[in-house]
Amino acid sequence: MIYTCTLNPSVDYVVHVDELRVGELNRAMKTLTFPGGKGINVSRVLKRLGVDSTALGFAGGFTGAFIENELRKEEIACDFVHVPGQTRINVKLKAGLETEINGQGPAIASEDAAQLTAKIEALSADDVLVLAGSVPPSLPADVYEQLAAETVKRQARLVIDTSGPALRSLLACRPFLVKPNHHELAELFGVSALTKEEVVIYGRRLTEMGICHVIVSMGGDGAFYFGKEAALFAEAPKGTVKNSVGAGDSMVAGFLAAYAGGKPIAEAFAYSVAAGSATAFSEDLCTKEEVETLVGRVRVVRL
Ligand SMILES: Nc1ncnc2c1ncn2[C@@H]1O[C@H](COP(=O)(O)OP(=O)(O)OP(=O)(O)O)[C@@H](O)[C@H]1O
Numbered sequence: 001m002i003y004t005c006t007l008n009p010s011v012d013y014v015v016h017v018d019e020l021r022v023g024e025l026n027r028a029m030k031t032l033t034f035p036g037g038k039g040i041n042v043s044r045v046l047k048r049l050g051v052d053s054t055a056l057g058f059a060g061g062f063t064g065a066f067i068e069n070e071l072r073k074e075e076i077a078c079d080f081v082h083v084p085g086q087t088r089i090n091v092k093l094k095a096g097l098e099t100e101i102n103g104q105g106p107a108i109a110s111e112d113a114a115q116l117t118a119k120i121e122a123l124s125a126d127d128v129l130v131l132a133g134s135v136p137p138s139l140p141a142d143v144y145e146q147l148a149a150e151t152v153k154r155q156a157r158l159v160i161d162t163s164g165p166a167l168r169s170l171l172a173c174r175p176f177l178v179k180p181n182h183h184e185l186a187e188l189f190g191v192s193a194l195t196k197e198e199v200v201i202y203g204r205r206l207t208e209m210g211i212c213h214v215i216v217s218m219g220g221d222g223a224f225y226f227g228k229e230a231a232l233f234a235e236a237p238k239g240t241v242k243n244s245v246g247a248g249d250s251m252v253a254g255f256l257a258a259y260a261g262g263k264p265i266a267e268a269f270a271y272s273v274a275a276g277s278a279t280a281f282s283e284d285l286c287t288k289e290e291v292e293t294l295v296g297r298v299r300v301v302r303l
């Protein structure tokens with residue numbers, strides 16, 4: 001079973017305005033509300049691609065209840081630890097450019113954190129755990145390391161989509177898959193903006209550290225894949241971006257779904273890129289039909 005773990009889920013409140021007038025009353029042209037947080041997005045896309053998963057994490061208040069209801073409507077299993085306080089609301093402002101304001105989220109008590117750890121302790125060698133998104137400030141900074149150590153102890157596979165010190169600290173666990181974007185990759189190695197040649201150098205370095213599959217996404221500039229079998233590059237298909245929130249999470253889900261379906265690495269990578277772009281081109285996350293329409297336009301080249 002695939003488990004996704006979102007320590008700080010969100011209700012994503014997408015607000016479209018014609019033009020943002022700072023310091024004035026703005027009236028929205030359209031608003032949309034989605035269950036969000038990186039692991040939850042992975043679970044939602046996996047389901048659309050025909051793969052079941054269970055969403056883990058913390059949920060509280062009316063916003064937490066909204067997320068659970070929406071996931072149930074989509075027939076996604078969830079096993080959240082219920083916490084006092086309210087799951088955060090993240091504002092995604094569409095005014096030509098995309099601007100995001102992510103909330104802090106509720107404080108998580110140590111007893112609640114222990115309940116989540118107990119769920120991870122129940123994993124077995126057949127399982128995959130996706131650790132995705134930011135760590136709420138109230139949790140110990142090494143919470144991901146602790147959860148990853150439990151996962152590795154049980155020989156379950158780890159998938160990591162986070163950034164900063166949390167990402168750095170997890171590399172020693174030799175994850176099955178990591179998906180930094182090129183900014184996160186640069187931060188990981190303490191360097192500034194990366195050229196494509198430098199992405200290749202640092203991406204390969206991650207595989208040398210024992211990570212099985214590395215995908216480095218670069219928004220509309222496409223993505224690289226690095227692994228034992230191959231190093232690959234794919235241009236992102238061209239299209240009209242409607243909402244790129246969750247594009248990276250869709251890539252993770254796309255790769256996992258294709259890999260679980262036994263597709264060769266180059267095809268799994270193409271499917272992953274198609275899933276990311278299909279999400280960028282839709283209001284919500286991608287559908288299977290959108291991914292399968294787009295995948296034929298993803299050309300993968302071997303490096
Ligand atoms: N403007 C775009 N045009 C086409 N495809 C895009 C665009 N933006 C994103 N994508 C697709 O989505 C993938 C992931 O995008 P990106 O690198 O922005 O991920 P990310 O930074 O992890 O995003 P997020 O944190 O919002 O999920 C890209 O590799 C590409 O396939």
Ligand SMILES: O=P(O)(O)OC[C@@]1(O)O[C@H](CO)[C@@H](O)[C@@H]1O
Nearest residue numbers: 010036037038090102133134246
């Ligand atoms: O604050 P974090 O945990 O880094 O990111 C949370 C978030 O921006 O990431 C998802 C898109 O990847 C959104 O659904 C959600 O609002």
